[in-house]
Amino acid sequence: MSVSTSTMAPAASSSNTTNVTKRLQKELMQLMMSPSPGTSAFPDDPCNLLKWTATIVGPDDTYFAGKTFKLSFSFPGDYPLQPPTVLFTTPMFHPNVDMAGRICLDILKDKWSAVYNIQSILLSLQSLLGEPNNKSPLNGQAAQLWDEDPKEYKRLLEKRHQEAE
Amino acid sequence: MEADFPDPTDWIQTPVPGLQALETSLRCQVCKELFTAPKVTSCGHTFCSLCIRRCLSASSKCPTCMKPDEEPRLRDNIVVSELVNSFNTIRKSLLDTLVAKEEARKQAEEEAQRDSRTRPKPEKRSSYDLDDDEIMEDAEPAHRPQVKKRRRQETITSRKPQEIEPPRRSTRTSSQRTNSRAGSSQVISIPDSDGDDDDFQPIEDLSEGEFRPSSRSKRKTTSRAPTTPTKKSDLVACPVCDRQKEQLAIQSHVNRCIEGNRSPSPSPGLANGTSSTGTPLKRQTASFSNISKSQHRAPYTAEERERLRLPKGNASLAKEADIRKKLRDHGIRYDVKGKETKQVLWTRLQEWTNLWNANLDSDNPKLKHVLIRELEAYERSQATQKHSVVQDKDFEREVWGSTHKPGFDALIATARNSRKKENGAETEATDQPLDSVAGAQAELTGIDSPEIVEA
Numbered sequence: 312m313s314v315s316t317s318t319m320a321p322a323a324s325s326s327n328t329t330n331v332t333k334r335l336q337k338e339l340m341q342l343m344m345s346p347s348p349g350t351s352a353f354p355d356d357p358c359n360l361l362k363w364t365a366t367i368v369g370p371d372d373t374y375f376a377g378k379t380f381k382l383s384f385s386f387p388g389d390y391p392l393q394p395p396t397v398l399f400t401t402p403m404f405h406p407n408v409d410m411a412g413r414i415c416l417d418i419l420k421d422k423w424s425a426v427y428n429i430q431s432i433l434l435s436l437q438s439l440l441g442e443p444n445n446k447s448p449l450n451g452q453a454a455q456l457w458d459e460d461p462k463e464y465k466r467l468l469e470k471r472h473q474e475a476e
Numbered sequence: 477m478e479a480d481f482p483d484p485t486d487w488i489q490t491p492v493p494g495l496q497a498l499e500t501s502l503r504c505q506v507c508k509e510l511f512t513a514p515k516v517t518s519c520g521h522t523f524c525s526l527c528i529r530r531c532l533s534a535s536s537k538c539p540t541c542m543k544p545d546e547e548p549r550l551r552d553n554i555v556v557s558e559l560v561n562s563f564n565t566i567r568k569s570l571l572d573t574l575v576a577k578e579e580a581r582k583q584a585e586e587e588a589q590r591d592s593r594t595r596p597k598p599e600k601r602s603s604y605d606l607d608d609d610e611i612m613e614d615a616e617p618a619h620r621p622q623v624k625k626r627r628r629q630e631t632i633t634s635r636k637p638q639e640i641e642p643p644r645r646s647t648r649t650s651s652q653r654t655n656s657r658a659g660s661s662q663v664i665s666i667p668d669s670d671g672d673d674d675d676f677q678p679i680e681d682l683s684e685g686e687f688r689p690s691s692r693s694k695r696k697t698t699s700r701a702p703t704t705p706t707k708k709s710d711l712v713a714c715p716v717c718d719r720q721k722e723q724l725a726i727q728s729h730v731n732r733c734i735e736g737n738r739s740p741s742p743s744p745g746l747a748n749g750t751s752s753t754g755t756p757l758k759r760q761t762a763s764f765s766n767i768s769k770s771q772h773r774a775p776y777t778a779e780e781r782e783r784l785r786l787p788k789g790n791a792s793l794a795k796e797a798d799i800r801k802k803l804r805d806h807g808i809r810y811d812v813k814g815k816e817t818k819q820v821l822w823t824r825l826q827e828w829t830n831l832w833n834a835n836l837d838s839d840n841p842k843l844k845h846v847l848i849r850e851l852e853a854y855e856r857s858q859a860t861q862k863h864s865v866v867q868d869k870d871f872e873r874e875v876w877g878s879t880h881k882p883g884f885d886a887l888i889a890t891a892r893n894s895r896k897k898e899n900g901a902e903t904e905a906t907d908q909p910l911d912s913v914a915g916a917q918a919e920l921t922g923i924d925s926p927e928i929v930e931a
Contacts (some may be wrong), residue, residue, distance in 0.1 A: 330507065331857070336481050337508040344485030388857045391506060392534050425531050425539040426505040 331390050335360040338428050350433040352384070361386045364400075367433055373441040374461075374468055375405075382436070384429065394423035397432060404464070404471040406443040406454035414439075415449045482567065490574035491581070499567075502560050506531060506539060511560045513837035514553040519543045522553050526834035533788075533826050547788055552837065561839075772840045781836045786829045791822055799825050808848060827854055 335354070342352055352365035363384035369375025380401040387393045397419055399412035407415040418427060418435055448454035456464040484503065487495035504511050506527035513525035521540040523531070529547060531539045538545050776784065796818045802825055803810045810821060828851055835841050842850075 333481070334508050337483055340481060340483040340485050344483075344488055392530055422542075424537075424542065425527070 331386060331388060332360050334391060335363075335386065338430070341428075342430060347430055347434060349437060350430065352429050352433065361388075363429065365429065365433055367437050367440075370437055370441050374465055375440045378472055382433075384432075391425040391427070394419050394427075395429075395432070397436075402471040402474040404450070404453050404468040405440065406445050406448040406450055406457055407439060408453075409449040413449065415444075415447065486571055487574075489578060490571070491578055492574060495570075495574075499563070502556070502563055510564055511553075511556055513834060513839065514556040514560065515550040515837065516553040516556075517543075517545045518549045519545065522556055524834070525550075525837040526830060529830040529834055530827075533830060547833070557839070772842055774841075775839050776836050776841060784832075784836055786832050788829060789825070794822065796821065803828075806848075807844070808851065824851070824855065827851055 339352075339354065339360070349368040349370070350365065352363050354360050355362045355364055363386075365382045365384055367380050367382065369378045369380065371377075380399055380403065383398045383400050385396040387395070397414055397416075399408055399414065401412075402410075403412060409415075414436070416435060416439055418424075419432070443454070443457060445454045445457060453464065453467075456467065484496045484499040487493055487499065502510055504514075504522075504524045504527050506523055509524070511522065511524055514522050515525045515528050516522045517528065517538045519538050519541050521538055523539070528539075528550060531537075532545060532547050536544055536546055799818065799821045800810060803821065806828060808824065808828055810816060810824065828847075831847050831851055831854075835847055
């Protein structure tokens with residue numbers, strides 16, 4: 312019993328930067344071993360786990376079906392107490408995403424909790440694609456077209472998405 | 477990689493993938509490590525002592541369910557602590573056993589296919605099914621952990637000879653039962669997983685051999701005492717020093733607290749902290765060899781913990797001078813010239829309080845200088861993340877700027893128009909207001925320019 316607790320002591324006594332790294336390593340392992348469908352994430356540089364690139368596939372029955380979107384994750388030094396900064400790097404046309412790829416999502420701001428992880432963010436984003444919050448849009452045009460003119464929305468989305476290629 | 481970062485997913489490739497769920501629930505959802513000094517919140521969620529203290533300092537909510545909670549309401553989760561400890565002890569040997577078993581099975585399967593002899597394969601398969609089913613469907617739940625553990629240990633012994641000749645396995649379950657006693661006693665003495673951890677343990681055992689177990693059991697019994705409903709429900713947290721006081725005595729306590737704001741709380745904790753660890757700050761650098769030998773002390777008893785607990789305090793009530801004094805009393809570095817803001821000092825004191833209080837809960841408390849080093853390391857790691865805070869602020873400002881930009885543009889346009897008009901009428905008199913308009917304009921464009929560039 313005493314032996315087992317002592318295994319934790321050296322880990323805890325090492326620098327806290329490695330605490331972030333250790334948690335991210337655990338998350339990476341989890342993502343590799345049991346990924347959730349339609350999402351993936353991987354660190355940009357194996358030496359620096361604070362920057363990741365992730366992809367999500369648009370859910371079926373949405374405007375985004377079949378399209379793949381890339382995201383960048385940047386983790387603060389006190390992750391998971393603070394949320395990562397998440398941006399769409401693929402051009403996006405969505406009510407809650409602005410033209411620079413910044414995302415308006417409560418769990419990435421004030422509703423963030425330390426128990427959330429990369430996987431839960433990706434799943435939230437996937438569902439945000441299908442169910443935007445049109446009450447507080449970052450992209451007013453997208454919010455308006457979403458409800459009023461699905462055809463035009465689709466056209467503009469295609470146009471934006473083609474900028475990626 | 478597995479050796480360095482043990483992870484619940486290790487169990488996926490074993491014959492018992494269900495262990496992944498077991499290990500996941502033995503891990504803290506914040507740090508994803510096995511629980512260290514687990515604490516249960518008032519809403520029933522369990523976290524490491526340090527993790528939940530940090531979370532509650534950041535926002536007074538349970539990270540899982542977002543219900544409001546506060547530090548004085550945290551309780552020890554003794555069963556989870558024991559579960560983690562016993563699981564951690566068997567983890568490596570269990571994993572090795574299961575992985576070896578799986579490998580042996582695959583190998584045997586391949587061999588069987590190669591030989592095109594079908595006999596060993598179904599036999600072996602059934603022995604697995606039997607084995608796992610027995611564990612899951614054990615009739616007496618009260619004895620289950622023991623049975624399970626014993627069986628796992630048996631597999632260790634039974635594996636060693638059988639690894640070489642897998643086909644004999646079909647008879648294993650029966651043979652296990654016959655010599656189970658001998659098997660289990662044999663295995664307990666194989667400490668293959670904990671090689672690197674024995675370093676300081678014997679030293680402590682030498683110095684206080686009897687004290688450790690007895691203090692631990694004492695802690696367990698006594699720490700349960702405050703949780704008894706009659707006693708704890710009468711306790712209220714003092715709004716000034718955050719200590720738990722009896723309801724009847726709280727008024728007089730608060731009065732005393734307000735009068736002599738700092739006297740009741742930190743000094744006893746501090747004095748005991750240094751004396752009990754036996755390494756006052758001055759001596760630390762000199763006797764380094766001493767320190768490296770024993771960086772830990774025996775676990776604190778429940779009384780000690782209550783006595784040494786540092787109050788959380790209140791940011792708006794605390795005076796900067798008081799914060800400085802507290803930091804100085806604890807031997808924590810701060811800028812003497814006063815270049816650090818109150819916020820920085822306060823954050824440092826909060827993190828120190830979290831580290832200190834969590835350390836009190838630990839089964840293996842660290843000495844004070846180790847904690848101070850951790851505090852410094854933590855601050856260094858925080859320095860790297862400042863950019864993200866700035867980004868958040870920028871983000872808000874940009875949204876605000878872009879939504880109000882038309883308004884600013886209109887203002888600037890009217891200002892220009894009026895300037896033109898007034899220019900024609902009287903040039904000298906309008907000089908002053910014009911300058912201010914131009915200044916405001918410059919300011920506005922100064923604010924606006926980043927948004928324009930980025931948007």
